Amino acid sequence: MSLQHYLVISAILFTLGIFAVLTRKNAISILMGIELILNSCNLNFAAFSRFVVPPENVDGLIIPNIDGQVIAIFGIVLAAAEAAVFLAIILAIYREFGSIRPDEVDTLKG
Amino acid sequence: MVIPLISIILLCPLAAFVIFALLGLAKRSFPRQDLLSTAAMLAALVCSFLLLREVVPDPKPHTVNWISVGDFTFSMGFYLDSVTVIMLIVVTLVSSLVHIFSIGYMHGDPRYPRFFAYLSLFSFSMLFLVVSDNLLGIYIGWELVGLCSYLLIGFWFEKDSAANACKKAFLTTRVGDVGMFIGMMMLFAKFKTLSLYDGTENGIFTLVEGLSGTGDIIWLSIAGILIFCGAIGKSAQVPLHTWLPDAMEGPTPVSALIHAATMVAAGVYLTARMFPILTDTSSLVIAYIGGITALVAATIAIVRFDIKRVLAYSTVSQLGYMMLAIGAGSYVAGLFHLTTHAFFKALLFLGSGSVIHAFHAMHAHHDEDHTDGEAHEHDDHSLVHEHGSEIPPDQDMRNMGGLRRKMPWTFGTMLVATLSISGVPFLFSGFWSKDAILGGVLGHAMVSHSPHYYILFGMALIAAGITAFYMFRLIFMTFFGEPRNQEMHDMAHESPWVMVVPLLVLAVLSIPIVNPIWFNKDYVKPPPQSHIHAPAHAQLGPDTKTGDANSGFAFFWISEAQAAEEEGGKNTEKADDAYRIHKLAHNIAMVLSICVAGLGILLSWLFYHRRRFSAESVATKFSPVYNLFWNKYYFDEFYDGVLVALTVWKSRLFAQFDGAIVDGTVNGVGTVTRQIFAAFIGFFDNRVVDGIVNRVAEVTWAAGGRIRRIQTGAIQTYLFVVLGGIVLIILIFRAL
Amino acid sequence: MEFTLKTFIFYGFALITIASALAVVTVRNIVHAAFALMVTLFGVAGLYVFLQADFLAATQVIVYVGGILVLILFGVMMTSGRLEMRIHIERGQLLLGGGISLALLMLLLTVIANTPKWENLTDDGTAFEPTTKRIGELILNEKFLLPFEVASVLLLVALIGAALISRKEVRD
DSSP, X not given: OBHHXXXXXXXXXXXXXXXXXXXXXXXXXXXXXXXXXXXXXXXXHHHHHHHTSOOEEEXXXXXXXXXXXHHHHHHHHHHHHHHXXXXXXXXXXXXXXXXXXXXXXXXXXX | OHHHHHHHHHHHHHHHHHHHHHHHHTTOOOTXXXXXXXXXXXXXXXXXXXXXXXXXXXXXXXXXXXXXXXXXXXXXXXXXXXXXXXHHHHHHHHHHHHHHHHHHHTTTOTTHHHHHHHHHHHHHHHHHHHHBSBHHHHHHHHHHHHHHHHHHHGGGTTSHHHHHHHHHHHHHHHHHHHHHHHHHHHHHHHHSOOBSOOSSTTSHXXXXXXXXXXXXXXXXXXXXXXXXXXXXXXXTOTTSTTHHHHGGGSOHHHHHIIIIISHHHHHHHHHHHTGGGOOHHHHHHHHHHHHHHHHHHHHHXXXXXXXXXXXXXXXXXXXHHHHHHHHTTOHHHHHHHHHHHHHHHHHHHHHHHHHHHHTGGGXXXXXXXXXXXXXXXXXXXXXXXXXXXXXXXXXXXXXXXXXXXXXXXXXXXXXXXXXXXHTOTTTSHHHHHHHHHHHHHHHHHHHHTOHHHHHHXXXXXXXXXXXXXXXXXXXXXXXXSOOSSHHHHHHOOOOOHHHHHHHHHHHHHTSTTSHHHHHOTTTSOOOOOHHHHTTTOOOOOHHHHHHHXXXXXXXXXXXXXXXXXXXXXXXXXXXXXXXXHHHHHHHHHHHHHHHHHHHHHHHHIIXXXXXXXXXXXXXXXXXXXXXXXXXGGGHHHHIIIIIIHHHHHHHHHHHHHIIIIIHHHHHHHHHHIIIIIHHHHHHIIIIIIHHHHHHHHHHHHHHHHHHGGGOOSOXXXXXXXXXXXXXXXXXXXXXX | OOOOHHHHHHHHHHHHXXXXXXXXXXXXXXXXXXXXXXXXXXXXXXXXXXXXXXXXXXXXXXXXXXXXXXXXXXXXXXXXXXXXXXXXXXXXXXXXXXXXXXXXHHHHHHHHHTOGGGTTOBOOOOOOOOSHHHHHHHXXXXXXXXXXXXXXXXXXXXXXXXXXXXXOOOOO
16 A cells, blocks of 8 residues: 555546546536546545655654645535535526536637 | 216106006006106206216217127217217207197197107107217117108008108118118128227227228228218108108108208218218218209209198208218218208298198198199199199198288298298308308319319209299298188188297297307317328317417308318418318308309299299290109109019019919929829828738638637637646657 | 555455546436445545545545535536436547546556655554544644635635525516
8 A cells, every 4th residue: 555556546536537527518527527636636635645744753652744634624625615616606507508518608609 | 977968868758758658558648748758858958958068178079888798899888079969959959849849739639649759759769879889879779760750750640641651761761771781781891890989999980090902992982882871861862862752741840850850860960970981982972962962852842832842852952961061071061051950940840830730720621622722723833743733732832822920920930941041141050051061062172173073062052042942932932922822811820839939949049059169160070081181181280270260251260170171181281271272162152152042032032922923934934844843853753663663573573483483383293292192102001001901900800700719618628628738748848 | 565454445445436436427327426426435535544544534524425415416406407317428529538538647647657756655554643633733723724714714705605606696
């Protein structure tokens, strides 16, 4: 269970998220892809925090560095906020266009 | 004391005018401008008399620096010698009397205050001219009096004739002034100064002594003649004399002051001032101009019927006398005649003004009388030309006659003046001055053996006779005989005392009470003409003459002495010769002048009083001569027909040149520009510039139309591009 | 690395996570996708546990599964009719997106494989204290206080913004 294991898992999750965002024809599916991307990021934070930064040894007491975990928590907070706003936007779009297909929402088409 | 006095003399009349002008700016008027101006003139008069006493003990010039600008040695100042003082007295005296006279004469005129303001301005200008010590100052005063003359001739500018006369006067004198200015510039180029005499070596009069070469003398002659051109214009000498008779359109006091006593005499004064720079040549020119003027004007005066025109031509004639005197070297005689003439001619004009004033009430009936008079005129004088019949009835001597009893004071004073101008011996000043001139000319002729001066003496003598003739013709026609126009005669009346008193004063001045000034050789000395006679010339010692002065004909010695002084030189023997010759010349001249004056008066008496001969029949018999005189030698016709026509023709030519060539060029250029150049530019603009702009716009439009399809509005498309771009960039950087 | 139970479980979690994530992006039915996402989130939480991030794992489960996923399901329900449940996928877009994603994956894997300082960082199996207390100190007392406050403001803004955007406009 080296760092690279986590990084590979994270990379796969990230790629899958990107794939979802690029290809899915449903705004909520895109949201799911974004959640995958965010999870991969959080996983990366936690993994780097675990493996790369060495724990401090204070008076024989080993204190691990958990800054990455805290960042990941903030990432979760952000994800929650993002999801809330995203869904609100989806609702507004749905009211406006009667659809949440991203290729149908093209008012800015040149 | 000199400077304050001169300042008062100059500033009093100026202040009177300035007060009028400033109040005029405020749309107000001083209630008694007449009294203000008169008081100013009287103050100046008193100061002039005080100045006479100042200068008497020391007749040297008083020069005062007035303005100095930087290191340029151009200073203005007062050149104050005995002649200046005499001129100041003459000007202020005549001016004062004219002011007083005008109070009565101009009474009721709508522009009454303005008249006095103009008189004040004129007096200031004339006094300034007189006292200036340099040519520039003289020129300034010269032009100012010209301006005042213009304003006063055209004072009744509602009359077309007055408006035309003032323009004519201004333009005609301007012709002479141009010559004068060129002469001044010549002197300035030579001497680097315009100052006449500033008490040092730098004045023109001092510098001129250094000239001796032929070229310098020619230069000086030309300059002198050119400056004299100014005098020709201003003093109405032939050929620029035509403006002065027309100037009689102005109010009669103006004629008396400006066109008889002072301004026209300024030309004589200027010529006398320039006496030291006059050469033989320029003197001869001046003498000839003066002599011809004296004769021509006198002959024209014979046939005038307008009382003022007679006096105007008389003035021209007398001014010619003065010029002749100066040209003949009789400096003192010329100026002497100037002063006597100023008084008796002012008197004659004011007297005629009094007569006109007496008829003034007739102005109301002017129109109907005019037609009557015209018809009458045509009956009596078939030779009268149409344009000669435009005489105002109150100035026409044919309407007068028998006024002797109606206007005794006017008659008496005018008779004194007439006797004076006619040269009736001994009791009247005109005799002495005119005789001094005649004697001076004859003496100069005899000393210099120049035939020119004999001819000139003959001309002057004839003119003297004619003068006596036409002056008595005026007196007889006006004051003697039966009234020709009973209606006008009945309305005539003696003038009020404000007009009579000046006449009386002037009558007193017309008898020889001022002569002693001129007979005092210590007081008035002719300036030396050193360049002419150098080196033989030198001032004669005063004691040489003292003995002579006491012997011989006491009244004449002044002219003789000064003439001898001029002609003689250092050599006492030669001077004595000259003195003897002059004494002889004066005796001859006196006898001859008495004879011609008597002859003139006699003929006049026979023609116009006794009616022994008919003037009309003589005129008919000698009709060519009469026509010549009547038409004033056709000077006006000449000017109209030649100069004016030439100018008009030239102007038309230039107008055609302007219209055809200048305008044609401009229009041609315009047409070419519009048709060819503008067309090309327009083509270029439309096709090339607009084309480029439109092509750019079209390309942009088309490109935008295609490129905008990139903007699908679908976010996933954008995302594709972004991620594809990222991948590509990373690959590229890895490849590098 | 010996093949222990721990290792087995780790791989199991990894497999579940990746497989369910694959399901999320491939399943046609959006509700199925949402449930697959739930499995993925659980998998990631398990991986956190392997990273000794106990508080993080718990937060992951509570917030994601209990909050976000429910929110997503609400969104699905509110916006999709019965016919809309199925997700359209275009072939060209699928190929292009797959290509780009694959390229990205290759890129990431290359980077992971070629970064030397990430090699040989293995889990030595040391067990830590529970991190909750430490996280609490970090957030409320130490260097993350300011981000915490900012995050709270962000949440407030998101709350208000979401309410503002999603509410029905009151027309005159």
